[in-house]
Amino acid sequence: MSENFKTIRELAEELDVSKQAIQYHIKSLTNKTRQTNDKGIVVLSLEEQQFIRSKVDKRTNKTKTNKQTNDKQTDKETNWDIHNYLISELDGVTKNRDKQLAVKDKQLENKDSQIAQMQNLLDQQQRLALQDKKLLEEYKAENDRLKVLKMPSQETESKHLDNQYKGEVNALKEKLEKLQEQIKDQKRIEEREKPRKWWGLWRK
Numbered sequence: 001m002s003e004n005f006k007t008i009r010e011l012a013e014e015l016d017v018s019k020q021a022i023q024y025h026i027k028s029l030t031n032k033t034r035q036t037n038d039k040g041i042v043v044l045s046l047e048e049q050q051f052i053r054s055k056v057d058k059r060t061n062k063t064k065t066n067k068q069t070n071d072k073q074t075d076k077e078t079n080w081d082i083h084n085y086l087i088s089e090l091d092g093v094t095k096n097r098d099k100q101l102a103v104k105d106k107q108l109e110n111k112d113s114q115i116a117q118m119q120n121l122l123d124q125q126q127r128l129a130l131q132d133k134k135l136l137e138e139y140k141a142e143n144d145r146l147k148v149l150k151m152p153s154q155e156t157e158s159k160h161l162d163n164q165y166k167g168e169v170n171a172l173k174e175k176l177e178k179l180q181e182q183i184k185d186q187k188r189i190e191e192r193e194k195p196r197k198w199w200g201l202w203r204k
Contacts, residue, residue, distance in 0.1 A: 005035070005043040015056045025052040128190055135183050142176050 008026075012019045026034075026044075029051060034042045044052065149169055 004046040005037065006049055007037070007041050007043055011044060011049055011052065015053060017056055021056065022052060025055045028055065131186060132190075135179075135186060139176075139179055139183060142172070142179055146172050146176055 006014070008019050008022045012022045015022075026048075029048055031048070035045065037043050146169075149172060
């Protein structure tokens with residue numbers, strides 16, 4: 001038997017296909033008579049091998065082409081999925097950042113409001129302190145003046161105050177009483193309108 005002849009098994013192993021695949025292509029051969037070797041096993045001539053090899057190569061190439069096409073389609077779909085995923089993630093990050101910025105803006109707005117309120121309270125306290133100081137100075141001045149008027153000189157120590165002097169003293173007394181009443185009224189107003197401590201407001 002010529003070395004050009006091969007069994008179905010040998011050709012299948014060479015082409016890396018199953019024996020059933022070789023037998024399937026044998027049906028397409030024009031020569032329906034099969035040759036056998038000395039062991040009675042069917043063998044294929046060189047022409048028959050080339051015919052079957054061409055059929056197998058076509059199917060193999062077609063399979064490879066389909067696989068490459070499918071791989072490209074799969075890669076394209078995968079890339080598209082990744083693209084959509086990245087866009088979705090970016091959109092989520094952007095929305096989350098916008099929310100955080102909105103919260104920060106609100107916090108800054110509240111802080112500005114608290115600072116303005118604190119400054120207003122400090123200004124009010126300063127005005128009240130100046131009013132208190134002014135009233136106390138007026139009270140002290142009138143009190144000192146009254147003390148001077150009440151102190152008799154050596155020349156008039158033994159004399160009675162005349163009516164004009166008494167009238168002046170009485171007028172000063174009335175003025176002092178009114179001034180004391182104004183101070184009391186101012187103190188009551190301060191107690192009613194006394195603001196909370198600014199540092200207490202700041203902690204809120």
